[in-house]
Amino acid sequence: QSALTQPASVSGSPGQSITISCTGTTSDVGGYDFVSWYQQHPGKAPKLMIYEVSNRPSGVSNRFSGSKSGNTASLTISGLQAEDEADYYCCSYTSSSTVVFGGGTKVTVL
Amino acid sequence: EVHLLESGGGLVPPGGSLRLSCAASGFTFSNYAMSWVRQAPGKGLEWVSGILGSGATTYYADSVKGRFTISRDNSKNTLYLQVNSLKAEDTAIYYCAKEDTSSDYVDTFDVWGQGTMVTVSS
Numbered sequence: 001q002s003a004l005t006q007p008a009s010v011s012g013s014p015g016q017s018i019t020i021s022c023t024g025t026t027s028d029v030g031g032y033d034f035v036s037w038y039q040q041h042p043g044k045a046p047k048l049m050i051y052e053v054s055n056r057p058s059g060v061s062n063r064f065s066g067s068k069s070g071n072t073a074s075l076t077i078s079g080l081q082a083e084d085e086a087d088y089y090c091c092s093y094t095s096s097s098t099v100v101f102g103g104g105t106k107v108t109v110l
Numbered sequence: 111e112v113h114l115l116e117s118g119g120g121l122v123p124p125g126g127s128l129r130l131s132c133a134a135s136g137f138t139f140s141n142y143a144m145s146w147v148r149q150a151p152g153k154g155l156e157w158v159s160g161i162l163g164s165g166a167t168t169y170y171a172d173s174v175k176g177r178f179t180i181s182r183d184n185s186k187n188t189l190y191l192q193v194n195s196l197k198a199e200d201t202a203i204y205y206c207a208k209e210d211t212s213s214d215y216v217d218t219f220d221v222w223g224q225g226t227m228v229t230v231s232s
Contacts, residue, residue, distance in 0.1 A: 001172050034217040036217070038219075045205060048210070048219060051210060057210075087154075091217075091218070093216075096169075098157065098160070098216070099145070099157040101155045101156060103154050
């Protein structure tokens with residue numbers, strides 16, 4: 001159950017687009033479309049932003065989008081805003097019927 | 111409104127035990143799988159354990175298998191995590207989280223509690 005691989009940090013200026021990658025294996029990301037993304041602000045509980053690779057829950061801005069190619073999933077934030085500054089975690093179902101998270105990516109709005 | 115409220119955390123010496131609880135409200139608790147997810151200070155999220163709606167099927171991360179036991183009481187709308195043989199590396203905020211759909215999978219968490227802190231130290 002090794003953690004999925006995410007970049008430690010990504011930054012961008014307001015209005016720009018950024019993409020966070022999440023790399024796993026054929027036993028998790030590559031094998032299932034149960035990839036989700038969570039946003040966490042300091043001192044707060046995580047919030048679901050994307051589920052099943054590319055679906056947005058009600059109330060989540062359409063500036064957030066998800067995709068997957070092979071063993072790598074991606075989260076794109078377009079029109080970056082100051083409020084988007086947070087930690088982001090990817091998550092995948094695994095072949096062991098368990099769940100694995102990525103190590104997390106700190107997004108900084110310059 | 112869907113709400114999860116954890117309790118039971120605290121300071122415990124290495125080798126000690128605790129029982130964490132998560133009180134659920136605002137949804138039909140027995141229809142949804144539930145999980146515990148932890149976060150060590152300054153670190154990332156780690157899924158710990160999951161349980162299907164009926165309580166008959168449970169899942170564990172390798173790091174806690176044999177030491178932690180997840181259970182639920184659907185008559186009380188409450189999720190539990192019995193944590194035994196605690197180690198310093200178990201120090202973390204423990205969140206309970208609700209599965210997003212009433213399926214037989216543990217994979218996506220749409221509602222989270224505010225967490226309960228477990229500190230393992232002598």
